[in-house]
Amino acid sequence: MTTLGDSLLASGVSRRAFLKFCTALTSLMALPPGMAPAVAQALARAKRPSVIWLSFQECTGCTESLTRSTSPTLENLILDLVSLDYHHTLQAASGFAAEAAREHAMKEFDGKYLLLVDGSIPTSDGGIYGTWGGESFVDILQQSAKGAAAVVAIGSCASFGGLPKANPNPTGARPVSDLVKDKPVINVPGCPPIAVVMTGVLAHYLTFGRIPELDAQGRPLAFYGETIHDRCYRRPFYDQGKFAKTFDDEGARSGWCLYELGCKGPITHNACATVKWNAGTSFPIQSGHGCLGCSEPDFWDKGSFYKALSTAEWGDAKTLGVAAAVGVAAGAAAAYLGRRRQDRIGKED
C-alpha cells in the first residue's frame, strides 16, 4: 500500500491544499485546532487502506450523498485516497469479476481492510429476501466481517434497520450491529447521512487508526453528540413561543419554529444544524420543513412526521372507548356488589 501522502502528491494535490483539508477535518472532528499538524502528519503517513463497501437493503442514497458534488470536494478526496476495492455503484466490474475482486482484497488485506456497509440485512426465511451471486446478505456480511479491522454502518438502514425494518418489517430486516458482534461497529446514521460526516468518520479512522468516541447508539460523538434543537438557528422562536401552524402561514414565512408542524429536532442527534448539507448550503429546517429524526433508531415508526413531538402514541379513540366501557362496567359492578352487601347486612338484623 502506498501512503496517502504519496497518492495525494501523485494526483496533484498541493501541500497547502492538503493542510487546508486537514485543518478543516480537525475542526470537523471537534479536535483542538492545535492538533491540525498532527492530523496532517498522520494522514500523510497513513497507508492507503483497502475499503470494501457492501450494499444490502438500501436505496443508494448514502452513496449519492457521499458523491454529490460538482467540483473537487473533501468527499472526493477521501474516495480518491482510499482504495475502494468493492462498491456496487461506483465500481466498473460486475458479476463474478466483482466478487473475485472483493475476495482478493479480503485475502490480501486480511485483518486490515475497512468494511463499509449500507442498507439493512433481511434475515427472515433464511435470508432469502436479499441475495447476490446466490449468497444471502446475512452470509456475505458475516464472511466479510471476519477479516475486517472495523465495520462502519453507513446510513440509518445499516445502523438501525431503517426503512426496511419499519412496521411490519416483512423481510426481518436488521441492522449491522445485530449481526456483527465481534468487531467494532461504528454507526453513521442519517437518511442519508451528511456527506462530510461520513468522510469525517473515515478520516478519523485513517488519521488515528482507531474508531472515534461513540455514544450509546454507537454513533461518533463528534457528529452526533448534540441534538438539532440545541444548535437550531430557529431556537429563539421556540423559546419565545413563536410557532408556524401551517407550511405557508405568516409564521412559516417569518421562519418561526416548526415544532407544531412535526419537527423532531429536540430528540434527534446529528450535525445538520451546524454542518448543514450541500457544502453548508441549508438543512431541512432552514428550508421550512421539520426534522424527520432520520438519524435516530426506528424513526419511521415513531409517529407522523407532521405531528408534534409531544403528541405521543397514546392509543386511539377506539381503545379509549373500550377502556371507558370497561370502567363503566367495573364501576357498575362495584356498586352492585356494594348494594348487595348492604342488603345482606340489612337482612342480618
Add this chain to the structure above:
Amino acid sequence: MSAIVADRQGEMPDAERVAKATQGFLRDFGRTAAIYMESCIHCGMCAEACHFYEVTGDPKYTPIWKIEPFKQAYKREYGPFAPFYRMLGLKREVTEPQLEEWQHLLYDSCTVCGRCSLMCPMGIDIAGLISDARHGMARAGLVPKELGEAAERGEREGSPLGATPKVFKERIAWLADEHEIQIPLDRGKAEVLCTLSSIEIMKYTASIVAMARIMKHVGADWTFRTDGYEATNFGLLSGNAQWQKDMSMKLIDAAIACGAKTLVLPECGHAYGALRWMGANMYGKPLPFRVLHISEFLAESARSGKLRLKKLAKSATFHDPCQISRRGGAVEAPREVLAALGVELKEMFPTKGTNWCCGGGGGVVAIRRADALRYKVFKLKMDQIDDTGAELPVTSCSNCRQTFDDGQAHFKWDKSMNSLLELVADNLIEA
C-alpha cells in the same frame, strides 16, 4: 390516645361489636355518604372550624378524624375498590379497641354543630357523617353511658328525664291551675299540635306557660297530647336508628290522630332536625302537616299581625342554635321576632350560619366526663357575648339555655341566657 375508658352496653365479644358497628354504619349508608367519604383530601381545615379543636389545640378533635374508623370501614367494605382493599390488605379491619378509643371523639367532642361541614373546601357534610357513624356505635353498644341511659329511658318511658305521660299530665294540670290559664290537653281535634322538650317539662316550666299564653293570644286552635308531646330525640343523639324512628313516630301519629295542620316544635335544636328534616323519611311518606319551630311560628304570627308585642327597650344579642339556624335554615325567624319586640339587636361575631356552638348540643351536655371540655368551649361563648355589650343574651333552644345556665354557674358569669319564647310571652299586649 386518651385516658378515658369507654362505656360499654351489653356483653358481647369484641368481634361481634365490630361486626355490629360495621352493620350499623353501612345499613343506612348511601350514595351521598359515599361521595363524602371519597372526597376527603386530608387538608385538616375542618379543625379550624371546630370549637373543640379551637379551645384545646389537640389534633385528635379534627372533625374528619372523628369518623376515621368509619371511613376505613367504608373503603374496605363498600367503596368502589373495596375488594382490592380487602385482598391486598390495604385497609385494616376496624378493631374494638379502636372503636372504644373513638367513643370520646364521636360523642364527648362533637355537638354535630356543622361548622366543619360549612368550612370543608371539598363540601363534605362531616356533621352528617358523625350521625351516621353513631348508628354504628349504638349498635355496637358503645354509647357514653348517660346518653345511652337517657335514650333507653326515653324509648321505654316516653321521656329521657322522667317526664312520663303521667308526670306530664300532672304538670300541665298544676301549671294551668297555678297560672290560671287554660292548657288544652288531649283534644280530639286541633289545627295545631304543640310539643315540648323534657327540659321544659322538668326545669323551664315557664316556657310551657309562655306557649299556652301565646297560643291563646294569637287565637290558635291548639292542643298538647299525652300520646305525642316529647320533641327531644335521644335516639337521634345516641345513634339508635330504631329508637329515633319510634320517638319521631309518636309525634307524627299524634298529629295525625288529632288532624293537626301544623306541628309546633319547642325551643329545642335537634328536635327541629329530627322532625322537620328527618321526620318524613322516618314516616316513609311526606308528612300531612307542616312542621314549624316555635320561633318560626312566632315570626309568622308577628308577620300576620296576630302577635302584638310591647316594645322591649333593651339591647339583645342572639345565640343561634346550630340545628335550627346553621343546619336547619331558620336563621331569620328569631331575628324577626326580636325585631317585633323592638330590641336593639347587637349581633355577635361570628353570627348566624357561622356562629359558635354553645358546646352542649348533640348530647354532650349529658356526658359528665365531657364537662371539662365543654367548659373550655363555653369560654368562647362568654367572650363572644361580652364583646357585643348587649344586655340580653337570647336563644331559642332549651338545651343551649341549659348549657348556658350550667356554664354561668361554673364561671360565675354575670349574664344569664334568656328564652325567646318567654321574652315574647312576657311582652304580649293582652287584649
Add this chain to the structure above:
Amino acid sequence: MDLLTFARGPGMHWATTVFVIGVLWRLLGMLLLRGRKDLSEPRSTAAWKGLRLIGLRSWPRKEFLGGTAFGEIMGYTFHIGFLVALFFYLPHILFFEDIAKSVIGVNFKRVFGFAWPYLPGGAIYFFSAVSLAALIAVLVHRIASPVKRMLSNFDDYFSWFVTIAPIATGMLAYSHYGAPYPTLLGLHLVSVELLMLWFPFGKLMHAFTMFLARGVQGVDFERKGASL
C-alpha cells in the same frame, strides 16, 4: 426499547387506558350506590340553585380564614401555577388537542373560534417554578402541622410525589439540565404516566369528586335553607 420510545408509546398507551378505566370505575362505583330520597317538605323548591356551592366553597368564609389562610393561598398558588404550565404550554396543548381531535372529532379553534392560547416557554418555566415552590411549602406544612401530620397517610405523600415529579422533570427537560434531552423528556413523560396511573386510586380524584361533594352538599343544604 429506549426510555423515550417507551414513554411515547406503550407507556402512554397504558397510562391513558388505566386512567380512563380507573376514573370511571371509581366515579360510577360511588354514583350508582343507593340514593336516599328526601321526603321532607323543602324550604326551597329550587334546590338546584345549591349547585352554586361548587363555586362558593372555593374560598372560605371570612370567619374561618384565620387558621386556613396559609393552606388556601399555598394551595391556589400551586394549582394556578400547575394549571397554567399544563394548559398554556404549546407542546402540552398539542398533546391534548391530538386526543380531543381523535376522540371527539373537533379541535379548540373549531369550537371556540380562536386557537388555544399559549405562553412562551420562559413564562411557563416561571409558573412551574412557583408551583414547585408552593408544593414544597405545602409538604413542609403537612409535616409540621400536628393536624395534617396526624391525618396524613401514604396517599397524601405519594400523591404529592407524583404531582411534583412531572413539574420537576418538566423544568429539567426544558432547561436541558442533568442528562441528555431525550432522557429528560422520557423521564418527564414517564412521571406523567405514573401520575395518570395513580390518579384514580388516591386523593387526586378530588379533581372530580370536588364537584360531586360540593354539589351534593349544596343541593341538600339549599333545600333546607341551611347555611351554605
